[in-house]
Amino acid sequence: MREFVHYVVEGYIIFLFFDLLVLFNLIRQGHRSRKKARAIGIFTIASAIVWIDYYLIYIDVFPLHMALAVPVMLFVLAIAFHNHFLPYKTHCQKCNRRLSITEYLSSDENLCLSCYEEMHPEEKKLSMEELVRIEREEKKKGWNGWAPGREFVIVFAFDEGENVLLLDNLKMERKAGRLSGAIGSVKSNEKKAFVAARTLKKETGLDCEEIDYMGRLSFEMPDMDIRFYVFVAREYSGSLKEDEEKKPSWHPLKKLNYDLMSMDYPLWLPRTLRGQNVDYYARVNEEGKIYEDLLELCVEL
Numbered sequence: 001m002r003e004f005v006h007y008v009v010e011g012y013i014i015f016l017f018f019d020l021l022v023l024f025n026l027i028r029q030g031h032r033s034r035k036k037a038r039a040i041g042i043f044t045i046a047s048a049i050v051w052i053d054y055y056l057i058y059i060d061v062f063p064l065h066m067a068l069a070v071p072v073m074l075f076v077l078a079i080a081f082h083n084h085f086l087p088y089k090t091h092c093q094k095c096n097r098r099l100s101i102t103e104y105l106s107s108d109e110n111l112c113l114s115c116y117e118e119m120h121p122e123e124k125k126l127s128m129e130e131l132v133r134i135e136r137e138e139k140k141k142g143w144n145g146w147a148p149g150r151e152f153v154i155v156f157a158f159d160e161g162e163n164v165l166l167l168d169n170l171k172m173e174r175k176a177g178r179l180s181g182a183i184g185s186v187k188s189n190e191k192k193a194f195v196a197a198r199t200l201k202k203e204t205g206l207d208c209e210e211i212d213y214m215g216r217l218s219f220e221m222p223d224m225d226i227r228f229y230v231f232v233a234r235e236y237s238g239s240l241k242e243d244e245e246k247k248p249s250w251h252p253l254k255k256l257n258y259d260l261m262s263m264d265y266p267l268w269l270p271r272t273l274r275g276q277n278v279d280y281y282a283r284v285n286e287e288g289k290i291y292e293d294l295l296e297l298c299v300e301l
Contacts, residue, residue, distance in 0.1 A: 004067075009058045012051045019044050022105060035087040035108040046074050094119070139294045143281050148218065148227035151186040153196040157206055157233045158273045163250040167203060171245055178260040179251075186229070196231035204248040205241035208233040213301060215278035217268065222286050230272050267295050277301050 023044060026037035053070040056062040089110035091098055097112050107116050157165035166179045184199030186192055196211050210233075217228040240248045251257075253273060258266045268278045277300075282293040 009051065009054050015047070019047065033106050033108055036105065039087055049074065136294060146218065146220065146225065149225045152226065152228050153184050153186060153192055153199055153231055154181040154228045155196045155200045155231045155233065156181045156273065157200065157204065157236055162253045164253055164273055165204060165248055166251055168247040168249060169245065170247055174260060176260065177262055179257065180261065192229045193231065200233055203246060205238050206233065206236040207238045208236040210235060214272035215268065215280065215301065217264070217280045220283045230278070232272060263290055264293065271297060
C-alpha cells in the first residue's frame with residue numbers, strides 16, 4: 001500500500017496536467033458544457049485532497065490507514081451527490097448511439113454531434129467565407145447614410161506593357177503620398193468622366209477620348225469626408241509634360257514602390273488597373289493613418 005501511495009504522490013503532476021486540460025476545454029465551450037465543467041472542477045478538488053492526504057502519509061505525518069479513509073469518504077459523498085458529480089452518459093440521449101470520447105466529455109445534454117446540431121441549429125459552425133461575409137456586412141452598415149463633403153477624381157494611364165503613369169510630387173519628402181494618380185476636384189453638376197479626362201490632360205499632358213470608371217474610394221477623416229472616383233485611361237495620345245511641382249513618369253505595375261504611395265494604394269490600385277471594379281471605404285485618424293477599412297470587389301457601379 002505504501003508503494004501505491006508513493007506512486008500517486010510522484011505521478012500526480014502528470015494526472016493534474018491532463019485533468020486541467022479537460023477542464024479548460026470544457027470551460028472554453030461555455031454554456032454548452034457548464035455542468036460537466038463543474039463536475040471536472042469538483043473532481044479536481046477531490047483529487048487534490050487525496051494527493052494532500054497521500055503526501056502527508058508519504059512524509060509520515062498521517063498513518064497509513066488514512067490512504068483508504070479519505071478516498072472512501074469522498075466516494076460516499078460522490079454517491080450522495082452523484083447528479084452533480086456524474087452528469088456523464090455513455091450513449092446519446094436521443095438516438096442511443098454510443099458517444100465518442102469527445103462527445104462524452106462535451107455537451108451537458110449527452111448528445112452525439114449530429115443530434116446536437118439538429119437540436120441547436122443556431123450554434124452550427126460557420127465557414128470562414130461566411131464569417132468574413134458577415135463581418136463585411138456589419139462594416140457596411142456603419143457606412144449607411146454617409147455622404148462625402150467633397151468629391152474628386154483620381155486618374156491613371158495604363159499601357160499594354162502593364163506600366164502605370166504616376167505623378168511624382170517633387171516638393172514633397174520621399175514618403176507616403178509622394179507618388180499618386182492625377183487628382184482633380186469635381187464641381188457640382190460636372191460629369192465625372194469629363195473631369196477625369198480634363199484632369200489627365202492638365203496634370204500629365206495626355207489626351208484621351210474614352211476613359212474607364214473603375215470604382216470609388218470613400219474616406220471618413222477628422223476634418224472632412226471625401227470621396228475619390230477612380231478612372232483608368234487605356235487609350236491616349238500626346239506627350240508627357242512636367243513642371244516644378246509635379247513630374248509624370250511610367251512605373252511597372254509589378255515593381256511599384258508602395259512606400260511612396262498612400263497606404264491604401266496596394267489594396268485597390270492593381271485591381272482597378274487590371275479591370276476589377278472596386279468600392280473602398282476607410283476611416284482615418286488624426287495622424288492620417290487608416291484604422292478601419294472595407295474593400296468590395298467586382299461591384300456594380
